[in-house]
Amino acid sequence: MSRIFLMLIRRDLLLARKQGGGSLLSITFFVLVVSLFPLGVGPAPETLERIAAGTIWVAALLSVLLSLDRMFQADLEDGSLDQLALLPLPLSLVVLAKTIAHWLTTGLPLTLAAPLLGLLMQLSPDAYGALIAAMLLGTPILSLIGAIGAALTVGVRRGGVLLTLIVTPLYIPVLIFGVSAAEAAAQGFSYSAHMLFLSAILSGAIVIAPIAAAWALKLALD
Amino acid sequence: MHRFANPTRFLRLAAAVLPFSAAVAALCLGAGLVWGLFFAPPDYQQGDTVRIMFIHVPAAMMAMGVYAGMAISSGIALIWRHAVADLIAKASAPIGATFCFICLLTGSLWGKPMWGTWWVWDARLTSMLIMLFIYLGYMALWQAFDDQTKAARAAAILALVGAINLPVIKFSVEWWNTLHQPASLITMSGPKIHASLLWPLLLMIVGFGAYYLTVLIYRVRAEIHLRRTRMLRLAQADRHAAMQAAE
Amino acid sequence: MVDAPVLHGRNLAALRGERLIFAGIGFALERGGLLKLTGRNGAGKSTLIRMIAGLVAPFTGSLLWNGAEVGLDREGFLADLIYAGHQDGLKTALTATENLDLFARLRGTSDRDAVAALESFGIAELADLPVRYMSAGQRRRVSLARLRMTPARLWLLDEPLTALDVGAITQLGRVVDAHRNAGGMVIAATHADLPGEAGDVLEIVPPADADMDDGMEDAW
16 A cells, blocks of 8 residues: 555656656746745845745745646546546545645745745845745645645636635645744744644644545546 | 435425514614614724624624534535535525625724724734635635536535634734734724623624524525526436437 | 356446436446446446446445445455546556556556557557557557556446557457456446457436436435
């Protein structure tokens, strides 16, 4: 069972590599959105420093949102979703494997790119550790909650817009704790409470999201 | 549980409840409004603006209460495949969203004299705004499916996921608010309501509840008739197909 | 083998949306058996196949595998089943061999030779070609070659002849016969005649009006 699970993650990583562009597109979008802010609010370093963490998080959230609609849609379109549902593995674990692969190709690269954007946005040097730690905990949550939205809207007309509408409100706690962790660190406060909240949400999401998404996927298969 | 899954039985029950809920709604809302707007004393601090509370507070309570009801009926619908529960959840959403909107609107009206601005990112108002988004997403998901059975199940899953998330969202928004807002702001509604204001407020809350029940019954009834119409049309198409196959 | 694996469907009915598609379907499949599903368009052949695979939940009825409810050991049942739907389920960025190997390894088998599987459908030369460059018929053959990639005993084929030319149809007939001679079972939904040895035929007819009313009554 765990062999199949790992094989499934490798499958999605292989497909992401072969079909190409997925991660690169997300990162490009991420950088693009962040670089809009200095153009929008002006390049004054103190202004940028003030909004740096928030901007980076909002942009990361949007990049993840943008990548979600392909999570199950491609497999539905070519009939692979049927084959995945018929693996001798519970559908919720299939979802979890695909979510992990999604995070490895989206959330993780975004987290790795974040320090670079921190430089562009004059992020306070004290905040880098908190930003990356919070993103490492927070972006998997985005993938997990996103999986529910993606599963609910797979095969639905105008699914992409609907997906955004459904998922964005559910992302708010991650945004709040993620940004305030970096802000606390910038002001020299401890950010361990933020990390604990993010960990708590992550643990809850790991349990609930695959099950809810599997329920939703069954609707698309029926 | 399954006793009420039968739409016919629900319609009979609804017909019995409807006159009462409508009467209670009309009486309580009428009496509460008159009492609250004309007879209740103005607040010593906020003056007449406090009267907005008679709409704002019940609307906020109902917005949350309707969501809770929606989540519970969604759970019942998912677990027991209870057809009427689906419709109750579906019919509740626009009503809850409207309460949510009324709450935001009155909050904004209240904010102008109190804070000197139409909108303040106050923790309660922000949570309410997010809740409105969740309601809208839920309603949009219902619209997205042609197959009503699938729409019902998808929406029920979303309603439950939302219900699990809402406390987390509320907590995080409050946390965020204490970080960003000076604590000196007057918070809307608190335990410090004077007794003379309490009675009309209570009437309004009961009135809002009865109003919800009344509108809910109308909406569910309409949904049931809509489904029956659809069944008849499907049957008509099937009969036609069977006749053509026989020829 | 004493207790021969038998698939047994009893009183199956399908509801799509609010419409009863079929009702009262029953069948039994012995070792080496072939069950051909026929019926007019929209009668529910694909739905029945998907129901047997467990992709669609039955509205009524039950499905027994080796005498036990399928739900009791779903994973065991799934490990013994291959579903070939009318979509190919292939990844166009991968080659034929990569697709087949991926399919087998996701099912925990890695000892089967993809090229040999492709050979039995006459396309071994295309083994290293990405599926993207293949015609519909060639993709179909790659898709069907998956049948040879695992030891699964139950094959569920939904319109397997679509896009196949005469040669490929004969090849499929040979593969099916070999599978049945080794004790495998096949359920196929098809308009046309399957080549190879004959099997049972199950015609899916629309439910009678009485059934339909029952279905509606239950749902509403």
